[in-house]
Structures are given as C-alpha cells and as structure tokens.
Amino acid sequence: MRRRPQALTEVREAPPRQERKRATRVLVEHHEVLRGLIRRLLETPRSEPGRRRALADELFDELRMHELIEEEIFYPAMRDVTPAVGAAWSEHRQLSDQLAALVRADPRTGRFDRELRVMHDALESHAHLDEERQMFPEIERFADEEQLIELGDRLQARLGRLRSSRRLRTVHRLQRALLRRTAR
Ligand SMILES: [Fe+2]
Numbered sequence: 001m002r003r004r005p006q007a008l009t010e011v012r013e014a015p016p017r018q019e020r021k022r023a024t025r026v027l028v029e030h031h032e033v034l035r036g037l038i039r040r041l042l043e044t045p046r047s048e049p050g051r052r053r054a055l056a057d058e059l060f061d062e063l064r065m066h067e068l069i070e071e072e073i074f075y076p077a078m079r080d081v082t083p084a085v086g087a088a089w090s091e092h093r094q095l096s097d098q099l100a101a102l103v104r105a106d107p108r109t110g111r112f113d114r115e116l117r118v119m120h121d122a123l124e125s126h127a128h129l130d131e132e133r134q135m136f137p138e139i140e141r142f143a144d145e146e147q148l149i150e151l152g153d154r155l156q157a158r159l160g161r162l163r164s165s166r167r168l169r170t171v172h173r174l175q176r177a178l179l180r181r182t183a184r
Pocket residue numbers: 067070088092126127131
C-alpha cells in the first residue's frame with residue numbers, strides 16, 4: 001500500500017481553522033444562539049419542567065459567557081469608539097438579575113412564564129435594539145476593519161475556551177444551585 005506523503009497527513013490532521021469574522025458578526029451570531037434558546041423555552045410547555053430547566057441552565061451558561069467576552073474583550077476595546085459602551089455595561093447587570101430570577105423560578109409555574117417573557121424583552125432590548133441596531137453599526141462605521149477582525153478572532157477563541165472549561169461549568173452549576181436554594 002502506498003503511503004500518503006507526510007506533508008499531506010499533517011495538513012489533514014491540523015485542527016480546522018476558524019473562519020475570520022468581524023467582532024460584531026461573532027457577537028450577532030452568539031445573540032442568535034441566545035435567541036434560539038429563549039424561543040425553545042417559550043415553546044416548551046409547563047408539562048415538561050425538566051426540559052425547561054435544562055434549557056434555562058443552557059441559557060444561563062451561554063448568557064454568562066456572552067457577557068464575559070463582551071466585558072473582557074469587546075467593550076474595553078470599543079470604549080473610545082462609542083459612548084454606548086457605558087450604558088451597555090450597566091444593562092448587563094440588569095440582564096444578570098433577570099437571569100437569576102428565571103433560574104430561581106419553578107419551571108412548573110406561571111411565574112416561570114412571566115420571568116421568561118421579561119427575560120425575552122430584556123434581551124431583545126439590549127442585544128437587538130441597543131447593540132445590533134445602534135452600537136454595532138456605529139462601531140462598523142468608525143472602527144478600523146483590521147482591529148474588528150482581530151477582535152473577532154479573540155472573541156471566538158475566548159468563547160471556545162470558555163465553552164470547553166470544566167471549571168466554568170462547575171462554577172455556573174454552583175451558582176444556579178445557590179440561586180435555587182435561596183428561592184422563595
Ligand atoms: Fe451586551
């Protein structure tokens with residue numbers, strides 16, 4: 001049997017390179033992940049509390065990671081490009097409070113439905129109206145293209161590392177357990 005040339009083997013075994021994207025596109029795509037989870041939660045009836053809880057847990061993980069990459073990488077880099085960054089930062093605190101309220105709510109109750117609707121509206125207001133409609137177009141107009149691509153690389157890399165971090169998953173699990181233990 002003929003052996004494959006060494007160089008080709010190396011190419012085939014190399015990890016797939018990530019497609020380079022502007023930071024704003026990386027974040028919009030992650031917003032879509034968050035929206036998809038909310039949509040699935042809204043479609044899941046009270047009669048399936050286990051599934052509701054699993055989806056709420058996934059939303060907790062993804063939203064926390066989203067806030068983390070924006071606050072660690074994106075917002076600091078864009079602070080001088082647009083004043084909208086300051087307001088966005090404080091909106092994250094409100095989103096986190098609402099996320100906590102959702103996690104605390106019993107998925108078999110109407111309270112969960114109410115908290116979910118508030119969560120949906122808060123996320124749309126922040127991610128869609130404030131970021132996608134206002135902040136991102138402004139940033140794309142004024143920020144340097146190469147900087148946006150480099151920031152996109154960093155956001156994708158950080159998100160990948162956070163997603164595979166067992167430590168972070170454990171921290172989130174403990175945070176949710178604490179929230180549920182203190183639920184009224
Ligand atoms: Fe944000």
